[in-house]
Amino acid sequence: MISKTLIIIGITITTFSFTAGAATDSNEPERSFLNALSDITEFHGFYEMRGGYRLRKDKYEKDMSIMENRLQLDLFSYPEWGDIKVKGDFFGDLVTEQGDFDLREANIFARPTEYMDIKVGRQILTWGTGDLVFINDLFPKDWQSFFIGRDTEYLKAPSDAVKISLFSDAANLDIIYTPQFDPDRFIDGSRISYWNSNLASLAGENAIVHTDKPNRWFKDSEIAARLYKNIDNYELAFYGYQGYWKSPGGQNAAMTQATFPDLNVYGASIRGVVGKGIGNLELGYYESAEDSSGKNFLINNSEIRYLVSYTQEIGKDFTLSLQYYIEQMTDYDQYRDNLPSGPARDELRHLTTMRLTKLLMKQNLKCSLFTYYSPSDKDVYMRPNINYKVNDYMAVEAGGNIFFGDYPQTFFGQFQNNTNIYMGFRYSF
């Protein structure tokens, strides 16, 4: 992992030097290398402090849910031929008692022809129409950051990939090739307690999830594609993905390691104006390729996922957004028949979300509440947040991650003891 990061930084910095050199040659030869670079280069970032505590006693985890200092540095250069970007976070973390560097982006972008864009390197990738609900977006997520109260930006984990975009009047095509599988930063017990089905109990630091991750370059690769077209500002898209379940979707036969079985996804979405607001529909077929019959209880079954959403401004600077999402197991009978013990999942998981956002004090105060509620799992996850921009550089915020559930094994119910509140301060430059 570290060596991969170093390679990416190395390549990008070499490109920076090359760029500056080229700029010096073509303009005024007497100007220094740094001057040439500074004309086309922006350097920014932020410093952030963030602390939070659990509201409930969790015997598997620390009381502190988050306690960190973070410095993000963001270098962006745009010579004539393309863009170069390097963005990374240095952080010191009191919960894990260690410091680390997280390279968020290190990529080169170019527009070689009128019909093509290309981006190579570490990058953040997103597509699909869901709001914090993902069907055809199979790019890595950082669920741990999401649940402990880091900025929503950190839900998206970076990918090391090549993105090629082709444009034509008929339709546009994005192809993303990830030579080495990039899994989610999933809940492994190290900071968030979870339901461990093998132990039939909640678990945390006592039962860290060990994985057998596909990690061979060019062999264990992922490919994602999107074909899309804007028809009268209705955005229509088709998606395809070949890779692996992004969070563990199975176990090895000895049940000692979690695995990432093969996964293929086919889907479509449409988004556009509906009445006074924006509506969208998205669906995806998750083909669990290593268990196509659904008989292997160690591997996730295939699923169909459906999403319908609507967003409307319901008052001045006040927006309401609703989503209804369903996960349907395609071979439910096989799953039931082959399940050895323990509570069975429902065939259908229903999930609703509601987002309320209100801006106040000249849009400097943002109050928002995002709520997931599953009527089938009988669990709830609420994300209240208040953010105030003190001035153009400083912002303070407070929020929470609140879980309720009737059962300890449901998607959000298992995280009940992780209910936390946090506060943060950010200085941007």
Place this chain on the structure above:
Amino acid sequence: MRTIITAIFIFSISLPITAEEKTDPNEKKTDIETIAVQAIVEKANVVAYYQGDDGKATVNMVITNKQGQKRERQFNILRKDAKDGGDQKYFVYFQKPADVRRMTYLVHKFVDPQKDDDRWLYLPALSLVKRIAAGDKRTSFVGSDFLYEDVSGRSLEEDTHELIETTDKLFIVKNIPKKPDSVEFSYYNVSIDRKNFVPMKMDFFDKDGKLYRTIESVKVEMIQDLPTVVKSVVTNLQSGSKTEMEFSNVKYNINLEDIFTERYLQKPPREAMR
């Protein structure tokens, strides 16, 4: 060519105005006067929002609240018109403050009041293209005292227009909303420069008929022979806050290609960044 058209315009509308000055104010308005005021507001609308076939500018805003605290905004704006007075596309690339840096914002604006603008926002940290629900156009634009509608233009169809005064230099047009419940004002007056049709001042009156908000064009320059407001100030007399907006690097007729798509929203063209 443009000068000739302008000359014809001025000539054609100055006739009925002269006529109006002589008529009895109590007399019912004639069709010709309606046509005259319509021509004035249409021309002023084109001067204010449709100069050139397309254009770009760097916009600096300073928002000062009652306590004197200042906040700044800076962005580049690119515009392309389908035709004068018609539909438009806007592309905005934010530079300041830090929390919105490199965000891009795309608007497909329709003049048909029945049809809401299509809007998209791109959040680079999440690499997310967000579709924005059509909003109340009388909400603040980027937290300033300018409203969304002040920046993109209020459809002429929304109000009835009445020429209430003609001075040596100005036409003063009173605008009364056709749907009074949809806005916070009861009417607003626009003072339009008779020579070049630049709207020099807008005065907004609340439901009690009290002046509560003004927008002034404080600096007008000729850029590529087109009169251009390069500095304007909006003052909110109720909240005590004001916003100054300055335009620099203004260029017209730059032959913008169709950059008003998702492709460029995700990766802005060079002309939007510089």
